Amino acid sequence: MTEVHKLLTIVFETSAKLDRESEVYRRLISARLKYEPFFDLQITSENLTTSALRNIVDALETKYVLFVRDTHKIPTNYVATMIDYLRSRTVYMAEPHMYTAGIPKDVTITKVEQAYFYARDADIYGVAFNTGRLRDAMDAVGDVDRSALYISFRLYWSIGTVKPLPVGYSVATNTKAAIGNLLDPATTRLFPMVSTNSIEVRTYMVRYLAIYLRGLRGVKKTAVSTTHLRDLIKSFKLDKLVSLVQPLQPFEASWISWLAGSDKSTFLYKQLTAADFYLQFSDAANPVAGDVDLYDIEFSDMNVAINKAYLPHEQRDSYANPAVYDFYSRPMSPSSLMIFFDRPMQADDNAEYLYEYFTSHHPEYTHAYFALNPKSTDWPRLEAKGFNLIPIFTRDFYEKFLESDLVVSSQIYNLRYKGKSLENSRFVYLQHGIQLNDMSDWIISKYFDVFVATGKLEADYLEKYAPVETLNSGLPRLESLEKTTQEGQHLLFMPTWRFNLNQVSNEHFTSTEYFRAIDGLITDRRVLAYLDKHDVTLHVKLHPNVESRASLFHFSQRVVKSDDSYREAISSADFVFTDYSSAVLDASFIGIPIAYYQWDSKDFFQDQPYESRLDYRSEGLGPVFDTSDSLIEYMTGEKYLDDSSEYAQRNERFFEGVDPKRINAKIVDRMLSL
Missing domain, CATH: 3.40.50.11820 (CDP-glycerol glycerophosphotransferase, N-terminal domain)
Structure with a gap:
């Protein structure tokens, strides 16, 4: 008897540990109650690079494939809508309405226009691809990064417009717009040179180009050539869409304008009072002189130098144009708004x-x-x-x-x-x-x-x-910040947040090192015994992103969640400690001792959209502890009360120049x- 293959494979990309209580996983599983004969759920903890994706697609026997990530959001009718649509027709692809934030209750009211296209993260997720056609496209354009595969697929098959299904999918973040997109280092081109006049696809392309350049400012090296980028911009007329980039990625908008082949190398960036700030782009082998060197970016065919220059107002194109109002023309005065x-x-x-x-x-x-x-x-x-x-x-x-x-x-x-x-x-x-x-x-x-x-x-x-x-x-708030005295002592713990925990379930959250470190400290018998003995309270000021999970922590009579403002919480504390938050520096400014409890110092910055520039051990304004035992010994021994000339000198140096x-x-x- 011939085996009947299912209609759809849903590839669920998750962290090393599957969060079975996460909303997205539960909704995928619940869809099996009615639709199990039509779809398989394949779980992978492998990062879906282009090569990994190729291996998965090559092994599939279902007609369609759909990729979902555990940090994303789907509504209850997502799978049902997809399967009902795919059962009744044969298509290249089927996609929902895409969002970076919450999914509206009625997605059909979403205006599918240029602003929508530009805001969309055009990755592979949420879209049901025809497996055979995806395999064909990857054979032809498989050298592009996975994040560009959706756009490349539409280019290859000349899919100019897509009408979204009446269901939503959210990537639940707009991080790429802020920190950029990091490509596989082996990627040598962004898209295939397959012509299109589709405004949809071209809008996706210019956004992708912008976030690629944004990410490139971080890594400063790429296997892609400037020649390829110039060809893309020219062939797809992406320079005509640079106004879409300007509001949120003005740096990248200037960069694209330069790559477009403009005879200009200098672009006005910010008007100032005494002079204007310009960005300048040039071949690093023959750089344009500027005031501040910003970047030396290594492409496969040349190095691009980018600097900042302060130039006279007269150089501004609009300077003498009476039709362009100069918002600096009116001097500051008592009549100023x-x-x-x-x-x-x-x-x-x-x-x-x-x-x-x-x-x-x-x-x-x-x-x-x-x-x-x-x-x-x-x-x-x-x-x-x-x-x-x-x-x-x-x-x-x-x-x-x-x-x-x-x-x-x-x-x-x-x-x-x-x-x-x-x-x-x-x-x-x-x-x-x-x-x-x-x-x-x-x-x-x-x-x-x-x-x-x-x-x-x-x-x-x-x-x-x-x-x-x-x-x-x-900072203005520091001038009036003073240590206050009140009846009864209290200590203050101010842990910051971890970006990789935004979408996890409560069950998964309580299994993380972040939760265990905080909850383990506030329930430690040595801490509680010290607080009882000395009639002291430990206040915990949770990060706003953790407030909704406050009930998961085991607070007690002696360890309480603080609802005070940061100012009130800090000024009335005798000792303040954190993991990485800069808020504790307010305490140090007014002479309150601080410390750092960094239980995950080896891994913390791997999941953050930035890197540390401060060596906490040699430059921090308080001691650094890697383990709860060392912190507890320091706190319960009240060693924070000891005068420390070392930290006093660091404090003086850190705040030097502030009256x-x-x-x-x-x-x-x-x-x-x-």
């Missing part, structure tokens, strides 16, 4: 403290506004303090942004309205934390006129990339001089 904000739903950060200082010391500036969501719990508090509040990201907010002479914030958002953006107007970035990690690629990409630093070490680091924009003043009494005044002087 200013907008301050922290996060949309939360104040209590540097913008709030600077706003309060500014409005009290400069009452002549009567058009200073603080932006916040009216639903924020901070709104009534700030309203009672007399803040001039406006609802953030509303029509009124954007109209005021258009009229404003200055924006001041602890966050960077992509503000654009009627031709105005942070690219062509004044912006003071107060930042939220301190740059302990290497965020240089991120810093270089952002628009700011002033970047506030805290201490010489951070300022020296920032000045490598932004010598004109860096201001070593200190605790003139932090806000120094920032205000700078921002009014813009």
